[in-house]
Amino acid sequence: MNESAQSSDARGGPRNEPKGGPAAAAPPLVEVKNLKVYFPVSGGIFRRTVGHVKAVDDVSLSLAPGKLVSVVGESGCGKSTLGNAILGLVQPTAGQVRLDGHDLDIQRRSSWDQFRKDFQIIFQDPYTSLNPRHTIYEIISEPLLVHGLCDQKNAQDEVAALLKKVGLSPDYMGRYPHAFSGGQRQRINIARAIGLRPKAIVADEIVAALDVSIQAQIINLLMELKDELNLSLLFISHDLSLVRSISDEVYVMYLGRIAEAGGADQLFTRPRHPYTRALLDSIPTLDRSRKPALLAGEVPSPVDPPSGCTFHTRCPIVQDRCRSERPELESNASNSNSDSAAACWFPLKD
DSSP: OOTTOOOOOTTTSOOOOOSSSOGGGSOOSEEEEEEEEEEEEEETTTTEEEEEEEEEEEEEEEEOTTOEEEEEOSTTSSHHHHHHHHTTSSOOSEEEEEETTEEOOTTOGGGGGGGTTTEEEEOSOTTTTSOTTSOHHHHHHHHHHHTTSOOTTTHHHHHHHHHHHTTOOGGGGGSOGGGSOHHHHHHHHHHHHHTTOOSEEEEESTTTTSOHHHHHHHHHHHHHHHHHHTOEEEEEOSOHHHHHHHOSEEEEEETTEEEEEEEHHHHHHSOOSHHHHHHHHTSOOSOTTSOOOOOOSOOOOTTSOOSSSTTTTTOTTOOHHHHHSOOOOEEOTTTTTOOOEEOOSSOOOO
């Protein structure tokens, strides 16, 4: 397959409604409440814990069946750690994780074992996420065999069907990862994920490492599979233009916390949090009359985040209350019938 072939642009097309009717009637597949992931920082001669990196700090979100929910923010804001913690790949420090209606014991890694098949992840780097010593057949067939979805007799047929579904030739199954381009490797990762027939997939920056000409192909493939298989997607990205075109709901993260959450249309047209507005204003444009707005200052350290609102050190409308009191994520429904929620004492108005 020619990976450089052009395809229709995923960024400009309308979002397809998922099968199965409105997802609001069904309970969430993924529900996270007050999740925290702190990494200890050691120091001194005896390497004692002297602090913690607050990668994820009191985050709550939900993912309904058939929906695509995006998590966006600057690099280092905790997006990937959040996705890994939801699936138990990183040990949460505190909070609640509920998968398919079941509360997990976050202190026990084994609590996630029964959900491995139904909740999959596609990693950001297509190069390091495939074992270079295994053939494509071994990479895709191993989880199928482990979870009993096929046996050795029909494993080859299953792998061939999955490769066809992601646009690759079954003849590739005897090759090793080094023989493939980045886009082809990501297709293999997608085949491995959907082979287990999951209910939800965490897609962690899956096109960030790919050429621009390949990104739309991978996104279009993912959206087609989402509709065909009725998947739910937690899509982690920093590409706001892409997120706007494919998302049902969006969560904006800053320094480990949710700054704003709401429907994609609402959040992109009438943002309530100054950080969300700054992110939208920074999107590159061909309109030379408008220069992209840049956030002033540096991102504070997650080891010692600012008091009050963590964004107050860079906020253009900061006031005294912002420096001393931490705002919670609350609905701004009183503002022009908004369905968004912003962690801000002085949310933006139309």
